[in-house]
Amino acid sequence: MFSELAGIAAAQLGLYPVLPGPELRAAARDAIGVLGLAAADVRVERTWTDGDLHGEELSWSVGFGPRTRAYLLKPHDADGPLPGVVALHCHAGMKHVGKEKIADGPEGPSAEVRRLRDGIYGGRAFANALARRGFVVLAHDVFVWGSRRFPLETAEGPPGEALRGDAPDAPLSQTGASLSQAGASLSEADRYDLAARAHEHVVAKHCAVLGTSFAGVVAGEDLAAAAYLRSRPDVGAVGCAGLSGGGLRAALLGAFDADVRAVVVAAMASSYRDMLNGHVERHTWMLWPPGLPRLGDYPDLMAARAPEPLMVQYAMRDELFPEAGMRRAHALITERYRDAPGAYEAVFADVPHSFDVPMQERAFDWLAAHLGRP
Structure with a gap:
């Protein structure tokens, strides 16, 4: 009944222009209302050992709300700085916990978390698995989770x-x-x-x-976490990775933080324009920050970090994204990276919405290649 609205909006507002990457990053940051936050008063609440891993539970303040809790995981015999990764938890309709969806603390996962991991993470805590590969991994709760x-x-x-x-x-x-x-x-x-x-x-x-957006607040907290991880003397180059809502967070962090060296976005890539008529309503409000379509399509923002390394993993049986949208995303990102051969890696996995073990292992290898092996 109202399908003509899309054409009218596109004609009058000039949707999805092709802005240069640096210009798009700056304009999008302003439009989304990304907050400038910092991880202040960082405390080590407790430490533990899990076999070959050393774990720390950290807390910090971003200036409002309860203190953020985070797990930091690394090999317990680490000698010298290691590459760091900000591991970004998903949305998945589960807000009671955040970091625990992807990282194990000393208590291990709850029944609800096990259920989620079995469905979309191949049954494992990918942050712990990544740490065992020789990374310092930070998994933190973010605004409204955990x-x-x-x-x-x-x-x-x-x-x-x-x-x-x-x-x-x-x-x-x-x-x-x-x-x-x-x-x-x-x-x-x-x-x-x-x-x-x-x-x-x-x-x-x-x-x-308040002049910001759900995405802007979350991105501000992720930027603060990444800055903290880089500040540690046991950490070298820093990247980030996440699935679904965590993949959106990874895309935004990669767009707005020039010091994030490598970004992995898993099962969270589609053009906006192909998500009309059946897919918009299935997603978090974080994916729809006001004003972004007048600056570029979502994949344009993902790729605005070009020529810096980007891996996008497309789940080709993903029920949350149309295949046409994923294919268009790949085309848009490829165009943005045309002058940076090898910096963009696309993975087309014949799986439903997930970041399963083979996808994780491919991402770990890629992060090691771009951040430096220990």
């Missing part, structure tokens, strides 16, 4: 609101919960995640009122 989440009563809102089930992002069934479940039949974690789905649009609206 240690940075809202109180449950805030997320639930008025009685019954949390059970609407109409919030964006991947179906909650990816985490094993069902919208037909309610009340006592849900674990506390699943109850929180169900409530948080209906709360995300409220977060996005508040960010907009």
Whole structure:
């Protein structure tokens, strides 16, 4: 009924122009409202050893909300600076935890996290596996996840609101919960995640009122985490990697931080224009920062870091992205990297929405090649 709107908007607003990379990075940062944040008052809360790994639980303040909690993992016998990676947790409709989706602390994963990992991470904590390959890996909670989440009563809102089930992002069934479940039949974690789905649009609206965006706040916190990791004497060159919502975070971090040397985006690449008519509503508000389409398409921003190294892994049976959108993303990124042969690596995996073990191992090899082996 309203399909003509897309054509009118494109004609009048000049959507998806081709701006030079540096210009696009600066303009997008301003449009998205990326906050300038820092990891202040960093504390080591505890340490542990897990076989050949040394672990630290860190906390810091970005100036608002609860203290950020993070896991730092590295080989316990590390000698000298090692390459560092900011491991970015996904969205997946699971906000009760953040870093624990991809990194194991001393307690190990919860039942809910195991369920998620079995579905999209090949059953393992990829941050720990990466650390065992000789990296210093930082996995931190970010705005509205884990240690940075809202109180449950805030997320639930008025009685019954949390059970609407109409919030964006991947179906909650990816985490094993069902919208037909309610009340006592849900674990506390699943109850929180169900409530948080209906709360995300409220977060996005508040960010907009403050002149920023959901993506802008999250990117600001990721920039602070990357700067902290680089500041450590045991860390050399720094890259980042993430799946899905974590892949979006990796793309934004790579676009806005010139000191991030290598970026891996897994199962989070599609043109905006091909996601109309059936895919927009399935995604987090982080993917739709106001103003970006007037500066370029999402893959343009991913590739604005050219000629710096970028790996994009396309899950070709991904139910959250159309194949046409993934193919267009690849074409747009390839064009941006035409003068930097070998700096962009595309991986086309015949898998559903996931970052499985073969995809992880290929990413680890690529990061080692671009960040330097220990």
